[in-house]
Amino acid sequence: MTKIGLEIHCQLTNLKSKLFCSCKANYREFEINENICPICMGLPGSLPRLNQEAVKKATMIAMALNCTTPDKIAFFRKNYFYPDLPKNFQITQLNIYGKTSIGGTGSIIVGDKKIRITRIQLEEDPGRLIYEGSSSKNLITLVDYNRAGTPLVEIVTEPDFENPKQVRDFVNILSDLLENLEVSDPGLDGAMRSDANVSIEGGNKVEIKNIGSFHDLEKAVHFEITRQESLNSRDIQIIQETRHWDDKRKITVSSRSKEEDLDYRYFLEGDIPWIIIDPKTKENLKSNMPESISSKKERYVSKYNIPTQVATVLSSDKFYSDLFEESHTEVTAKEIANIITTDLMGLIDTREKRKESKITATHLKDLADSIQSGKISRNSAKNALYEIVKTGKNLSKVMSELDLGNVSDESELLGIIKAVIFEELKAVEEAKSNPQTINYLVGKVMQKTKGKADPKLTLDLLKKQLK
Amino acid sequence: MNLKISALEFVQQVQNGNISAEDFVAKTLERIQSIDDKLHAFLFVNEKAIDQARDIDKKIKSGSKVGACFGMPISIKDNMCIKDSKTTCASKMLENFVAPYDATVITKLKEQDAVFVGKVNLDEFAMGLTTEFSAFGSSKNPWNTEYVPGGSSGGSAVSVSAFECVASLGSDTGGSVRNPASFCSVVGYKPTYGLISRYGLISYSNSIEQIGPLTRTVKDTAFMLNIISGLDPNDNTTIDNKNEDYLSGIDSGIEGKKIGIIQEMVGEGTDPTVLSATKDAISKLENLGATCEDVSLDMVKYSVAAYYTIAATEAGSNLARYDNLRYGYDFSVEGYEFNSYIAKARRNFGPEVKRRMIIGGFVPSAGHAGKYFLKAIKVKSKLTREINEAFKKFDLLIAPTVPILPFKIGEKINDPVSLFLIDINTVTANLTGKPSISVPFTISNGLPIGIQLLADSMNDKLLLQAAYALEQTITLQEVPI
Incomplete structure (x- = not known):
């Protein structure tokens, strides 16, 4: 059986500010590197200042996906070097020391299938890399930090999907749900990004990273299943690996980097104390949910x-x-x-x-x-x-x-009706014995008025004339 | 003009019109000019200090509202950001970093009309306890310039001790304020974790460190604390102290207070001179009506190991951002593949920082975390439980600040482990978040000895009262410089 699991990164685009500073969450309207400050640039001495609104919105998402919500949440540092990461660590969440992620297990029904949610975590988006240059020899990497620190909710599912259609149905439901919660505008470019795990019967699990839109997600999953099935039919082993979605060629490509081997040295982010989400807060959130x-x-x-x-x-x-x-x-x-x-x-x-x-x-x-x-x-x-x-x-x-109003002037309409009666003598005669025929005459009036005759008035007048 | 006055005396004299802030600051800068070649406390001197002091004098003369510092010259450890001024952490990595914003403590001091005379030396990124690991050369102990001044806030302690400023701000991760305070015979304070905002303090081990004042008197420390403490929206770890006035009632005395003598900090490895000074301090406190008893904190024996494990782990992460992409020193990014670039860009870290970052990459790594990092976290929480237990019985705890006397520059630099062990008496306050103070107590053969007191979290006021009481029992020699 084919198994597909998803990790969906959803930007909370409707928030006013970034996750740890007062720069705008809506970075799209800025010139390059204009939506930045000492905090989201990770300047020496800066400290994260948690956006409480993001905690609330993320909790709402968890609730809407029927996830458990812990009483206390914590943030962790995921340590790795990458040019889009100003601090060279990402502030994120995980559940290694107890359930401290913003959403625990949950599920939603998609069609007639239950899709289980593993967890939901709140984290910061890195900056954006822009590649310039024609060949690999003169390739230049530019970094735009406007996006760095944008609040991101990662939704991790169990491998409960069996085909690309279920994936599509799920993401459709999910984007409607996020939009309805007023937390995000899923249509914005880059607001919804996903990774997918795909394995077919008897094959190894392959992770596809960097799928930039929901539209491409279905395509990527479809491509990957086809690729794996084709290998399988030729008795070629499907190796466990990480692949990237190439959105120009619309194919998955093996990533040479061994990302799965990285040791992120997770530990508690000491700059953000544990956040208590008490039952009353949860109740309030629930009752205020759209x-x-x-x-x-x-x-x-x-x-x-x-x-x-x-x-x-x-x-x-x-x-x-x-x-x-x-x-x-x-x-x-x-x-x-x-x-x-x-x-x-x-x-x-x-x-x-x-x-x-x-x-x-x-x-x-x-x-x-x-x-x-x-x-x-x-x-x-x-x-x-x-x-x-x-x-x-x-x-x-x-x-x-546009002269779209109905002809409801009695004398005007009467003129038209009289003309119709004159032209349709046979029908008029028939109408006297068969009342159904009157509809035909109404139709004729409509034809003459290009559909603008007030139907009720036309009928009344016609009846009077035919008496 | 007498530069050898306390912060409170300075305020009084400027207020009375006996001295002007401008004259005092000018004289202070002259003194820095004339003696700092020998001491190397300062990395940069603020050329605009005199102008700033003059402006404050004008405010005083015109009768407009003047902040509590009245133009007081203060030095700042060079790991705190002052807008538009270089902030190097005594590292080649940040040689050209000009901070675009003020640390919260700087904002608060500016509001109170303090004048920053300059940025002072430290061990690179505050890693060390001698200032020998400064990329710009060691500071010297004003009591004997062949000796280390302690560290990492060595420049702060030297500048206060040698009258190159009235007060200083340092930072204390494992004793970095109290250790040099003890070695240079000044008061050094590490507040309850969260009492002072760390916003703008360049992180080394953020879960345990605090900014703290170094001053000539305990009252001066209370004065500084009044200005720089309190809740800060820019630092989520700060606590609301409800604008506590640490000066009021500072002379309440310690009659009837119970003081525990931490056995693990006065045992083997403690210099006999230091030990006898400690005993002397204890009897002085008893004479003031306190009762002193032994108390054991078993976990102290693992505290240094736990401290270095946690500090290195956090340092490995906190210092990862120094990849020179956004700020730092002159080094062109172009032409490198990212990973080889990172490796090259980071070569400017000094040896101690490299050592700790390598440890910090190892101890929390998959497969080793259980043996090291998680064990250290366990020690930290067990030690905290023990000390909380002790504070059920005692109001205060006492120990020497440093188990040994100041030593010569170069003496221990090649033996990192023996340097690490000197932190044994100070790291407990950091690991448990408790407030702790080093009070200058005596001079032995020309070298200072400080006594350390600890109190329970948010009992900073009580701690200052006790330190003040102890301070009143002693008269100290003047620094020979």
């Missing part, structure tokens, strides 16, 4: 009678569920859920489009109200939505500019 995705989904179904499939889609994406929460009333809930899932999601289906989109909750509310009161047809609402996303103009303005 509503979980599954609870949202359940509420959408039971309270508003939204179909399960729609509720699932709507609840799992924080952007859309926030829009929904802000715009809906008991009466419009279903209408808005439909607008979002059938129309809006298609309109802004990429991160960029979503970012550029001008839509607000007010727009959605107005749209739903107007549909329900017959001011705009569903069809025209779609066109209005397209315009709103693009321009952010309010609905009434969009409707008048």
Whole structure:
């Protein structure tokens, strides 16, 4: 059986500051080496100053993944030399002297499979290496320390995955969960990085490091399984090794460095005293946690009678569920859920489009109200939505500019109806004996008005005319 | 003008208008100029000290608010950061490091209008107890310049003892304040762990070290402690002392106090002269109404081994950052593969630092940690339990600060183990986090002997009261320089 285990490094991108200093956690907006200070540069004499907010957020993640949370947490030093590591040690967590990592064992359900979490640890991100130069001879390594010290949560799973699809489902659920907790924006470049352990039946375990996105994670796992199976089919031994994901060539490459042989000389970080997380703090955190995705989904179904499939889609994406929460009333809930899932999601289906989109909750509310009161047809609402996303103009303005409003002027509509009756004499005759035929006539009116006739008024007027 | 006054006397005289800060600082700099060639306490002298003192005089004259130091000239061990000034740790590795920020103690002293006359010598990265391991040459004991001044805060002790400043800040990892204080006949203080912020102190063994003042009198130490102690958001290990005033009630006496004499620190290996001085101190304390009794701390016999194991482990990690990529000395990075670069860049560490870092790479390593590092941690916690037990019975503990008299420069430098063993009486306070003070007690054949007192954690005030009481029983010779 194929076994896959993951180590996922997730930046807490929504925090204000780094893990041990007041530099920005959102380092992406800075010029190179501008988001640094004596602490995150590890200057002589500087000391780490623990960001308590990071401890809270990481504890929330642990709770959301159903992990145990210890009463006391400790930090350790992982000692190794690397140019991206300003102190030449990383402040991290581990459980060698008791359970002192921020999250203990837990699990989440993925499809019909339970994925066990081994532990969750809070640690600092190193800086970023930039390689320049064309060949290995003139290769230059540059270091940008803006990222150094960014709060990172490492989520370690048991080798419970059996195929790349389960991996993909898991990371989808995980990124929705992290976004819903408001701790992280998984879509940011480099915010989610993973290592994966892959072994096929009868083969050795191979570790793949440095997978820079969730998108590549599935690919890397898939590639690695294929590689191992191909070796296996040719009776070539799969050696236990560390490989790197080459994100340009989309393959895994054997790492020559013996990272697994490094001795990190872990010991307690004396500059950060043990942190007590008492039951009251935990309770507070739990009660302040944003509503979980599954609870949202359940509420959408039971309270508003939204179909399960729609509720699932709507609840799992924080952007859309926030829009929904802000715009809906008991009466419009279903209408808005439909607008979002059938129309809006298609309109802004990429991160960029979503970012550029001008839509607000007010727009959605107005749209739903107007549909329900017959001011705009569903069809025209779609066109209005397209315009709103693009321009952010309010609905009434969009409707008048694009002439999307329903024809609800009685005399105007009556004129059109009379024309239809004149053209469809046969149908009119038939309608007298067969009431179903009236729908055909409504359809004709719609055709003439390009779908903008107020359906209710049209029907009423038609009935009157046919009497 | 008399430079041979205490910190409190200095404050009083400037306040009274008897002397000006500018004159005093100028005279102090003149003295440094004239005698420091012989002593080598200073690595750098602050050229702007006189201007700074003049500005403070102006503040005094204009009647505006003046800080408690009134322009007092203070020397700083060169392992604490002062903004825009070189901070070398007496190491070639940091030869060109200019600190871009102030240590918390420096900020606090600046706020109180202290004037820093200069940065003083130490054993490289505070590793040593003689200053002989300074990359810039040894300091000399002002009592006899052929002798070591103790260390690692040797420059601090020399500068206070020889009136090159009024007070100094040192750091104490295993006795580095108290040892040179004892050897140079000044007061040296190692507070409760966490009482003084370490932010800006260049770490050697961060879980056990503290900044501490070196002064001429116990009262001066209390005065300094009032300024530099307390909670600091920049150091998560600091403790809230609720703005304790260590000067108030310092003359409360020690009547009825119980003092334990640590048997493991007055036994074999203690110089007879030191031993008899200790006995003398004990009887003086008894005369003041204290009761003294023997107490045994069994783990003390393993304390030096545990200390060097822990200190080396932490040093190996703390000093790993000196790879010269971001600051340090002139050495170009280009053209090297990273690992060979690291090996080359670090060649500028001195022999003692290399020794300890090699030990520090070994004792906590996989396969050896159980035998060394984890054992040392066990000794540390057992020793802490023992001393906590002792403090249930005793208010204070007493021992000589150093078991031997100052020795000649060069005498022990080739015998690291015998140097290590000199720390036997001081490391206990560091391993257990307890406050400890060395009080100058007597001069034997021209060489100073200090007496060490210890108290329980956060009993720093009581400790200073006892030290003050002991200090009042003695009159000391003046330094012959």
